[in-house]
Amino acid sequence: MGRFSRCSLVTVLLMVPLILSGCATPKPQVALHPRADADDFFAMLQHNLNSIESLKATASVVYFASEDEAESLKVIMAYCRPDKLRLKGYKSYTPTLFDFLLKGETWLLYVPEEKRALEGDLDELRKLGGPWHAMAAVTAGLLGWLFDVSPPRIEGFVKGAKEWEMVISPVPEGSRGYLTSLYFAPGDIRIKKQVFTDPDGVVFAEVAFRDYGSHQGVWFPREWEMILTPTQERLQVSIGKLDMGAELDEQVFEILLPRAVEVERVQ
Amino acid sequence: MTRVASAIFALVLAFVEGEPSQMPLSCHPSLEEVLSNVKAASEKVKDLRAEFVQEKIMTVLDESEKSTGQAFYRFPDLLVLHHEKPEEVTMWIKGREVLVYEKEIDQLRKYSLSEEDRDLTFLAARLDTKALEKRFALSLKKAFRKEEEDFFIVELTPTSEELRADIDRVEAEVSGRSWLVRRISIYETNRDITNITFSKVRLNTGLSGDDVIPEVPEGKRVIDLSE
Numbered sequence: 001m002g003r004f005s006r007c008s009l010v011t012v013l014l015m016v017p018l019i020l021s022g023c024a025t026p027k028p029q030v031a032l033h034p035r036a037d038a039d040d041f042f043a044m045l046q047h048n049l050n051s052i053e054s055l056k057a058t059a060s061v062v063y064f065a066s067e068d069e070a071e072s073l074k075v076i077m078a079y080c081r082p083d084k085l086r087l088k089g090y091k092s093y094t095p096t097l098f099d100f101l102l103k104g105e106t107w108l109l110y111v112p113e114e115k116r117a118l119e120g121d122l123d124e125l126r127k128l129g130g131p132w133h134a135m136a137a138v139t140a141g142l143l144g145w146l147f148d149v150s151p152p153r154i155e156g157f158v159k160g161a162k163e164w165e166m167v168i169s170p171v172p173e174g175s176r177g178y179l180t181s182l183y184f185a186p187g188d189i190r191i192k193k194q195v196f197t198d199p200d201g202v203v204f205a206e207v208a209f210r211d212y213g214s215h216q217g218v219w220f221p222r223e224w225e226m227i228l229t230p231t232q233e234r235l236q237v238s239i240g241k242l243d244m245g246a247e248l249d250e251q252v253f254e255i256l257l258p259r260a261v262e263v264e265r266v267q
Numbered sequence: 268m269t270r271v272a273s274a275i276f277a278l279v280l281a282f283v284e285g286e287p288s289q290m291p292l293s294c295h296p297s298l299e300e301v302l303s304n305v306k307a308a309s310e311k312v313k314d315l316r317a318e319f320v321q322e323k324i325m326t327v328l329d330e331s332e333k334s335t336g337q338a339f340y341r342f343p344d345l346l347v348l349h350h351e352k353p354e355e356v357t358m359w360i361k362g363r364e365v366l367v368y369e370k371e372i373d374q375l376r377k378y379s380l381s382e383e384d385r386d387l388t389f390l391a392a393r394l395d396t397k398a399l400e401k402r403f404a405l406s407l408k409k410a411f412r413k414e415e416e417d418f419f420i421v422e423l424t425p426t427s428e429e430l431r432a433d434i435d436r437v438e439a440e441v442s443g444r445s446w447l448v449r450r451i452s453i454y455e456t457n458r459d460i461t462n463i464t465f466s467k468v469r470l471n472t473g474l475s476g477d478d479v480i481p482e483v484p485e486g487k488r489v490i491d492l493s494e
Contacts (some may be wrong), residue, residue: 070372076328092334118334251327258432258456
């Protein structure tokens, strides 16, 4: 996998915790009503969404292409409600590796080493990074319904003795997108695991979330690990500094492109 | 390797190399005199070792990161940059070949420099002002005295389109006592700033004893990313 693909993967995957931040929840000790149905449960997941106006975080990311090939980088992430996201990837000894900006329905990705930038609509995010397009599609879809206030269609909600599972339908509805399953410990609304399943029912990716901390009343996982099931590639993310409610200047959501850089439209 | 990275190496060498001089300055010299003094000192350098602190400032995102390490140079074309903290990363640059070892993930990668970047990187082995001026417009931005020592800020503004894409300008703070650069500041076009501050520079020690240059890990699989 080329550097570009890796960057794209990281870009896409780092959007997942934002989704989770949207699903960030009140303290898990909150007792669920015995008759709470899926909608109620999801409403609890979204409870804090409106309270998160902004967020800034740093993360260390290690990507394992195989047992003996890995890549690491650092990422700064800034988010401002409702729909602005900036991700900047670098190594301590290099200049910027990639710069990603999502604003509303459009995104821009600048990779200095390639001396080019790509832009597109949210729907086109899936076209980044070759093999990772499916993940991008899922993420974009999730972002889509997250930014849209209307709740997603919940396909199923199974309250097992040891584990609760919520299955969310593909976005947009009726598409051949990916099913997303969220797993919880009973009565604990912190997401333990997220599983993506392709239209043929094959598990595509699993993301585990650990080391939750409460930040200004919002629960956020500091450690998460994704495994792309078909290839067993892994990605580990460790959140460093986390600032909920960070004051973010409008400049944070602008990428200054060098004059010589051409922007290619992804369609 | 990116052009910016190469430029950083080049500038590090271009100005770090210099021999402590006993010549005190009582007035501000011209740019030509400053460069001449740096060049004269650099021409006597066979090897050097220095400690460095590198600070990356991501202005717009209001974040910064500091790393520390050691730099080694041996005439004519070997440069080793050993980052010790926060992550241990070692870079060996010999001619056009660059090896990077990241200890945390135990990975050894190989890159290659273009001829132009190689020339930039090792420019300072024998400081060639004309070559430097091919890629930068040089000016003496500031001169000041601090704790009984004169300092000069030499500003380098890229003239080539390629360099200008990444770098807005570079400032090198030269000591008028030793003709060493104490600090280099690289202002990128995206508003990021990298400050590299040098200390404990030792010249022509033969790089033996405590000055042993880190070696490339033996037997490691090299991931070849050279073109």
